[in-house]
Amino acid sequence: xxxxxxxxxxxxxxxxxxxxxxxxxxxxxxxxxxxxxxxxxxxxxxxxxxxxxxxxxxxxxxxxxxxxxxxxxxxxxxxxxxxxxxxxxxxxxxxxxxxxxxxxxxxxxxxxxxxxxxxxxxxxxxxxxxxxxxxxxxxxxxxxxxxxxxxxxxxxxxxxxxxxxxxxxxxxxxxxxxxxxxxxxxxxxxxxxxxxxxxxxxxxxxxxxxxxxxxxxxxxxxxxxxxxxxxxxxxxxxxxxxxxxxxxxxxxxxxxxxxxxxxxxxxxxxxxxxxxxxxxxxxxxxxxxxxxxxxxxxxxxxxxxxxxxxxxxxxxxxxxxxxxxxxxxxxxxxxxxxxxxxxxxxxxxxxxxxxxxxxxxxxxxxxxxxxxxxxxxxxxxxxxxxxxxxxxxxxxxxxxxxxxxxxxxxxxxxxxxxxxxxxxxxxxxxxxxxxxxxxxxxxxxxxxxxxxxxxxxxxxxxxxxxxxxxxxxxxxxxxxxxxxxxxxxxxxxxxxxxxxxxxxxxxxxxxxxxxxxxxxxxxxxxxxxxxxxxxxxx
Numbered sequence: 296x297x298x299x300x301x302x303x304x305x306x307x308x309x310x311x312x313x314x315x316x317x318x319x320x321x322x323x324x325x326x327x328x329x330x331x332x333x334x335x336x337x338x339x340x341x342x343x344x345x346x347x348x349x350x351x352x353x354x355x356x357x358x359x360x361x362x363x364x365x366x367x368x369x370x371x372x373x374x375x376x377x378x379x380x381x382x383x384x385x386x387x388x389x390x391x392x393x394x395x396x397x398x399x400x401x402x403x404x405x406x407x408x409x410x411x412x413x414x415x416x417x418x419x420x421x422x423x424x425x426x427x428x429x430x431x432x433x434x435x436x437x438x439x440x441x442x443x444x445x446x447x448x449x450x451x452x453x454x455x456x457x458x459x460x461x462x463x464x465x466x467x468x469x470x471x472x473x474x475x476x477x478x479x480x481x482x483x484x485x486x487x488x489x490x491x492x493x494x495x496x497x498x499x500x501x502x503x504x505x506x507x508x509x510x511x512x513x514x515x516x517x518x519x520x521x522x523x524x525x526x527x528x529x530x531x532x533x534x535x536x537x538x539x540x541x542x543x544x545x546x547x548x549x550x551x552x553x554x555x556x557x558x559x560x561x562x563x564x565x566x567x568x569x570x571x572x573x574x575x576x577x578x579x580x581x582x583x584x585x586x587x588x589x590x591x592x593x594x595x596x597x598x599x600x601x602x603x604x605x606x607x608x609x610x611x612x613x614x615x616x617x618x619x620x621x622x623x624x625x626x627x628x629x630x631x632x633x634x635x636x637x638x639x640x641x642x643x644x645x646x647x648x649x650x651x652x653x654x655x656x657x658x659x660x661x662x663x664x665x666x667x668x669x670x671x672x673x674x675x676x677x678x679x680x681x682x683x684x685x686x687x688x689x690x691x692x693x694x695x696x697x698x699x700x701x702x703x704x705x706x707x708x709x710x711x712x713x714x715x716x717x718x719x720x721x722x723x724x725x726x727x728x729x730x731x732x733x734x735x736x737x738x739x740x741x742x743x744x745x746x747x748x749x750x751x752x753x754x755x756x757x758x759x760x761x762x763x764x765x766x767x768x769x770x771x772x773x774x775x776x777x778x779x780x781x782x783x784x785x786x787x788x789x790x791x792x793x794x795x796x797x798x799x800x801x802x803x804x805x806x807x808x809x810x811x812x813x814x815x816x817x818x819x820x821x822x823x824x825x826x827x828x829x830x831x832x833x
Contacts, residue, residue, distance in 0.1 A: 362408030407475020446477030
């Protein structure tokens with residue numbers, strides 16, 4: 296069969312593509328120049344071009360990927376920022392806000408890049424990425440027991456300064472050294488001292504932000520409503536958080552840790568059931584996290600089984616710890632030789648998977664091996680019965696890949712009112728569940744399969760977790776529970792009530808007041824609402 300080829304049409308289409316590409320490049324270049332000129336007018340800093348990267352820059356890709364911790368957002372088809380700004384002083388942030396608003400460009404704010412859904416650095420519209428990693432100053436004042444930490448600092452950098460200042464202070468934050476302060480603190484981050492001291496946000500005494508007008512505000516000038524909102528409500532909905540000032544917590548000279556494993560054959564059903572029953576009221580100095588994984592059975596017959604890792608942090612000596620466990624949780628069978636007495640500082644290294652004699656400089660290591668990952672969360676308010684735990688073991692073995700983490704509450708978490716900060720999941724919750732599936736292979740089909748496994752396990756757990764609504768933890772970002780396409784209150788209410796329960800309405804009121812144009816927005820941000828009846832209801 297003879298095919299007629301219209302070379303004129305092919306040439307015309309090819310010309311259109313070339314002109315479109317040239318037009319986009321010209322547009323991109325014009326935006327870069329316009330934004331750069333605006334930055335120069337808004338700040339007195341010299342060489343301002345060194346903090347601005349367009350897609351034409353040789354360093355653009357390395358800067359973008361430097362803080363992407365989830366490989367799901369590294370595909371060539373993943374939307375990329377129009378420009379990247381890497382501020383290293385507050386005036387750069389202020390100028391970036393003013394110029395983004397002036398040019399009508401969406402602003403995304405990234406500190407450590409551990410957002411599990413990439414919402415801090417990915418968007419479907421044209422956007423600018425504000426990468427805060429160079430704003431990483433940390434200052435510890437041992438005389439007052441306080442610390443000033445900028446939003447771009449990592450937990451490792453923060454801890455290193457605390458450790459370097461002496462051995463009497465600690466802070467109840469997470470155990471991931473590369474996690475960024477900005478997201479961790481503003482979302483209500485927690486760590487292995489949660490039962491003794493509560494959350495990070497319970498110890499924030501001041502903060503600095505840049506509001507939608509580009510003004511740099513502290514606690515006094517921003518007002519108590521906004522100060523309340525950025526301590527657990529997610530700072531990126533309200534402003535750019537520059538820094539936090541926190542009260543450090545006293546830690547004892549001796550801290551005891553252990554990491555033991557138990558298999559199905561070790562009667563883990565009874566151990567886990569008892570753990571659920573006692574941890575809420577056990578000594579508040581004790582934290583025991585449970586990690587559930589499917590592994591090969593020791594019979595070498597190719598069968599699978601469930602392994603539980605019990606990893607503990609106790610603010611005290613091993614003799615006291617053993618007395619508590621022998622009385623309250625003898626089923627776990629912890630022995631003297633399982634325990635390691637160390638300091639709070641060296642316990643940080645233990646929780647990071649390092650030997651306790653590792654130099655503290657490892658806390659400053661920013662290297663991170665990213666995986667493809669999907670994560671979800673839940674809160675448990677009554678013990679899961681033994682026969683239900685047996686069903687869970689079968690489900691884990693069937694699914695193979697997903698892992699579960701149980702983190703206990705109780706202690707101080709029972710004492711702080713749910714309305715004290717936006718984070719509402721306190722008294723009445725026994726523990727939090729984190730569901731995670733990690734994988735190394737690229738490909739959308741593989742991704743859909745692994746995300747599906749996480750969702751299937753999450754759906755299986757529905758009868759055993761909080762209800763009306765089913766709660767979720769903001770720092771374990773999950774777009775499955777709702778997303779905002781148009782920034783409406785109705786959209787935001789879907790996920791907002793799951794993250795914040797009754798505090799959602801107050802967050803909406805604060806948002807509507809401090810950012811009436813909804814400049815600070817992302818796919819799960821707090822919506823605005825100006826209807827009079829809404830405020831009458833409040």
